[in-house]
Amino acid sequence: MNISKYLNKKQDSSSxxxxxxxxxxxxxxxxxxxxxxxxxxxLYIDPSFHFSYYGFEWVKxxxxxxxxxxxxxxxxxxxxxxxxxxxxxxxxxxxxFTYAELMDKTTYLNHYYLVSLISFLMIFFPANAxxxxxxxxxxxxxxxxxxxxxxxxxxxxxxVYFYAGIAKINSDWLIDAQPLKIWLTSKYDLPIFGGTLFxxxxxxxxxxxxxxxxxxxxxxxxxxxxxxxxxxxxxxxFHIMTAILFPAIGMFPYIMITSSIIFxxxxxxxxxxxxxxxxxxxxxxxxxxxSNYNFKKAKFSQTILVIFFSIQLLFPFRYFLYPGxxxxxxxxxxxxxxxxxxxxxxxxEFKIVDGETSESFYxxxxxFLTEFQERQMSFQPDFILEYAHYLGDYYNNNGYxxxxxxAESYVTLNGRESKVFVDPNIDLMKEERGFSNKxxxxxxxxxxxxx
Amino acid sequence: xxxLYIKIFIALLVIVSxxxxxxxxYGQNSSQSNVQTxxxxxxxxxxxxxxxxxxxxxxxxxxxxxxxxxxDSSSSQGDTFDRxxxxxxxxxxxxxxxxxxxxxxxxxxxNSIETFVNSPNSxxxxxxxxxxxxxxxxxxxxxxxxISKAEEIMYGLKMNTYPVSKERTDNNIDEGKTDLTNPNDWxxxxxxxxxxxxxxxxxxxxxxxxxxxxxxxxxxxxxxxGSVMNENTIQVVxxxxxxxxxxxxxxxxxxxxxxxxxxxxxxxYFEKGLRTNKIGIPAGRFSSTPLPDKIEAxxxxxxxxxxxxxxxxxxxxxxxxxxxxGLNSDGVEGPSYKSYLDYLETEIGNSVKTKLEExxxxxxxxxxxFLTQIxxxxxxxxxxxxxxxxxxxxxxxxxxxxxxxxxxxxxxDGD
Numbered sequence: 001m002n003i004s005k006y007l008n009k010k011q012d013s014s015s016x017x018x019x020x021x022x023x024x025x026x027x028x029x030x031x032x033x034x035x036x037x038x039x040x041x042x043l044y045i046d047p048s049f050h051f052s053y054y055g056f057e058w059v060k061x062x063x064x065x066x067x068x069x070x071x072x073x074x075x076x077x078x079x080x081x082x083x084x085x086x087x088x089x090x091x092x093x094x095x096x097f098t099y100a101e102l103m104d105k106t107t108y109l110n111h112y113y114l115v116s117l118i119s120f121l122m123i124f125f126p127a128n129a130x131x132x133x134x135x136x137x138x139x140x141x142x143x144x145x146x147x148x149x150x151x152x153x154x155x156x157x158x159x160v161y162f163y164a165g166i167a168k169i170n171s172d173w174l175i176d177a178q179p180l181k182i183w184l185t186s187k188y189d190l191p192i193f194g195g196t197l198f199x200x201x202x203x204x205x206x207x208x209x210x211x212x213x214x215x216x217x218x219x220x221x222x223x224x225x226x227x228x229x230x231x232x233x234x235x236x237x238f239h240i241m242t243a244i245l246f247p248a249i250g251m252f253p254y255i256m257i258t259s260s261i262i263f264x265x266x267x268x269x270x271x272x273x274x275x276x277x278x279x280x281x282x283x284x285x286x287x288x289x290x291s292n293y294n295f296k297k298a299k300f301s302q303t304i305l306v307i308f309f310s311i312q313l314l315f316p317f318r319y320f321l322y323p324g325x326x327x328x329x330x331x332x333x334x335x336x337x338x339x340x341x342x343x344x345x346x347x348x349e350f351k352i353v354d355g356e357t358s359e360s361f362y363x364x365x366x367x368f369l370t371e372f373q374e375r376q377m378s379f380q381p382d383f384i385l386e387y388a389h390y391l392g393d394y395y396n397n398n399g400y401x402x403x404x405x406x407a408e409s410y411v412t413l414n415g416r417e418s419k420v421f422v423d424p425n426i427d428l429m430k431e432e433r434g435f436s437n438k439x440x441x442x443x444x445x446x447x448x449x450x451x
Numbered sequence: 452x453x454x455l456y457i458k459i460f461i462a463l464l465v466i467v468s469x470x471x472x473x474x475x476x477y478g479q480n481s482s483q484s485n486v487q488t489x490x491x492x493x494x495x496x497x498x499x500x501x502x503x504x505x506x507x508x509x510x511x512x513x514x515x516x517x518x519x520x521x522x523d524s525s526s527s528q529g530d531t532f533d534r535x536x537x538x539x540x541x542x543x544x545x546x547x548x549x550x551x552x553x554x555x556x557x558x559x560x561x562n563s564i565e566t567f568v569n570s571p572n573s574x575x576x577x578x579x580x581x582x583x584x585x586x587x588x589x590x591x592x593x594x595x596x597x598i599s600k601a602e603e604i605m606y607g608l609k610m611n612t613y614p615v616s617k618e619r620t621d622n623n624i625d626e627g628k629t630d631l632t633n634p635n636d637w638x639x640x641x642x643x644x645x646x647x648x649x650x651x652x653x654x655x656x657x658x659x660x661x662x663x664x665x666x667x668x669x670x671x672x673x674x675x676x677g678s679v680m681n682e683n684t685i686q687v688v689x690x691x692x693x694x695x696x697x698x699x700x701x702x703x704x705x706x707x708x709x710x711x712x713x714x715x716x717x718x719x720y721f722e723k724g725l726r727t728n729k730i731g732i733p734a735g736r737f738s739s740t741p742l743p744d745k746i747e748a749x750x751x752x753x754x755x756x757x758x759x760x761x762x763x764x765x766x767x768x769x770x771x772x773x774x775x776x777g778l779n780s781d782g783v784e785g786p787s788y789k790s791y792l793d794y795l796e797t798e799i800g801n802s803v804k805t806k807l808e809e810x811x812x813x814x815x816x817x818x819x820x821f822l823t824q825i826x827x828x829x830x831x832x833x834x835x836x837x838x839x840x841x842x843x844x845x846x847x848x849x850x851x852x853x854x855x856x857x858x859x860x861x862x863x864d865g866d
Binding site for chain 1: 532534702703704705708727735736737738739740795797798799802843844845847848849851852853854855856
């Protein structure tokens with residue numbers, strides 16, 4: 001197929017409109033949920049120290065004004081959903097949500113990253129072409145939009161699933177059935193299956209393999225028309241199951257279920273939208289329907305998307321650039337669709353040494369970190385290093401000189417007995433933050449085969 | 452056809468969105484983040500004498516039976532581990548008997564306070580001191596149960612926050628204060644408060660008795676401490692008559708279930724209550740120089756009445772061992788964290804059991820008087836610290852990982 005021919009293909013604008021409605025309202029709900037649960041204060045305002053992404057140290061909570069960021073996020077989500085001043089609303093949603101996400105990496109979640117990526121993509125698409133407030137204002141709506149707009153969103157979802165599947169092709173997951181062995185066994189309180197099936201070894205192995213095949217294949221099952229109804233059934237079953245098994249994954253199942261609506265046939269989208277919009281028909285009487293949306297700056301948008309997807313395809317493999325076991329040192333672990341993949345817990349304390357007097361003492365983490373932060377810090381090397389520098393700077397400014405910081409750290413991975421995680425003889429103040437290999441992390445001393 | 456599966460989809464979405472959030476209510480997050488320290492000094496007897504004979508007061512049905520299963524399931528195939536049996540064993544054979552024992556000693560302590568205040572003489576002083584020591588030792592077994600009423604009224608912090616605040620206590624004595632619910636008063640009551648009232652307001656026994664004879668404000672505050680401690684204890688212990696059934700059946704893997712909270716209490720107490728407060732802080736592990744005045748039962752040692760810090764540390768270690776192994780009053784192992792770890796086919800349970808025994812040896816190597824131990828050979832204190840530290844590592848990483856205890860109120864997708 002010829003590329004320019006493909007780029008000229010049309011699709012019913014209902015597809016994007018439906019997706020816009022689903023995504024907008026889901027984001028509105030997510031934001032209200034975070035607010036309602038008190039997490040804005042607990043996670044962003046109360047802690048005195050925040051873990052930053054390298055290069056984004058300037059993104060910080062802004063005291064009580066942090067609520068305004070989430071307010072902006074909620075309002076722009078709502079405007080996106082109803083299609084009011086769509087372009088500016090989706091840009092504001094992307095910026096406010098991404099800012100909130102970058103404020104503290106303790107709260108890193110793969111689906112937050114997905115939300116940022118999808119809202120970035122949506123900036124380039126005319127999702128307000130149909131059934132939007134913008135239509136009422138301009139008195140114009142459009143029946144068709146370029147097919148590649150819809151396909152870009154599908155591609156994004158496909159990448160998420162397929163890469164999540166690749167990540168599961170490893171010996172811990174498939175052979176030892178870890179960490180599902182730990183996780184399922186601990187779900188003894190679920191009715192019927194909890195105390196029986198979930199305690200059995202073969203069930204752990206079965207779930208592991210089923211999870212891998214689901215992730216690898218679901219995108220293809222959804223893409224082909226014949227298997228699509230079955231795929232949709234699988235999506236719902238699988239994600240509802242994960243929601244029940246792992247309540248802590250929060251909104252992830254709902255975001256994936258909602259996103260998969262994009263895979264339905266355009267006629268189905270149109271039928272749904274017609275059904276919904278019939279209630280509001282009288283408002284749309286003065287809106288004149290135009291056939292094709294006139295996509296401006298198509299070349300520019302297409303160039304951005306090509307760059308965007310090239311990065312998306314390559315970025316998850318950056319861990320090849322680092323020696324050692326990825327699950328242990330986590331160099332190149334995040335932003336790569338490794339969702340619910342490993343079970344890791346750590347215990348890490350820091351020794352402060354005054355370089356001039358050789359006085360030394362250990363830090364009580366509770367004086368600087370919340371429980372949640374301490375738990376996350378204890379097994380993730382970049383957290384450990386950032387916190388070590390924070391402690392070193394703090395004590396340099398509070399009566400000590402040439403402070404050296406050493407970590408006493410133990411980590412357990414996928415049920416292996418805990419072992420020393422950080423070389424206790426390395427002064428972490430001398431180690432730079434950044435993307436270079438962290439040689440101060442110990443070896444796992446066990447081989448995990450596969451990706 | 453299409454309508455059908457859209458309808459099913461929407462119906463399922465509704466069902467799920469209603470069903471899911473229930474598990475993650477966000478709640479009392481860090482009620483445990485205060486430093487709690489408590490100690491006491493008894494004339495340096497080596498190990499504790501207070502093993503679990505439950506003086507049969509009201510609720511104490513110490514039915515030495517270990518309900519349910521089983522520690523021996525070597526394979527996880529098919530048979531399931533009954534977590535309720537752990538809770539039943541804990542509540543019936545450990546928590547309630549230990550609380551009843553403590554409550555009786557608390558009654559006796561309150562009486563001897565009253566007797567002493569009525570006639571402050573040498574004999575009554577000695578009797579009071581003995582009862583304070585006995586009660587303080589029994590306290591070491593119950594501080595870890597920071598659940599239900601105990602958590603609600605901050606029982607542990609009120610009973611054993613140390614070091615005691617001399618300034619605050621002196622103030623309260625002068626003011627004749629009787630309401631000690633303000634958090635600032637936590638360090639002016641409980642066992643450390645009594646320590647100060649018995650061994651700190653004067654440097655010798657005669658000097659202390661003289662103060663009680665000459666000024667009523669001392670006696671009044673001592674009476675207040677006794678009755679506040681006793682009232683709090685009655686509240687907490689009585690609560691267990693009704694709470695026991697709730698406790699025994701709350702086995703869910705959720706942040707608010709009794710099973711999970713008890714695991715967290717246990718790990719928290721081991722790390723903070725035992726490791727950090729009794730050994731770590733006085734030994735200067737967390738400061739550039741040792742802080743001997745932060746030992747448990749400080750005034751008792753400081754003014755040479757006797758030594759209790761080591762005894763209390765040993766009692767406390769025994770208490771966590773009892774809980775970890777599920778020991779009943781005859782010292783027989785029952786359903787416990789240890790047996791649960793065995794069921795999960797990890798060696799951690801045995802490893803911790805051995806390390807708990809080794810920790811006894813390191814603690815026994817210490818002098819009865821922690822003040823001189825720290826001054827003369829603090830290295831031994833740090834050795835004892837390390838012996839406890841290695842257990843904390845196993846509990847906080849391996850045990851919590853294998854139990855997969857839900858502690859997060861916030862979302863996390865497992866990385």
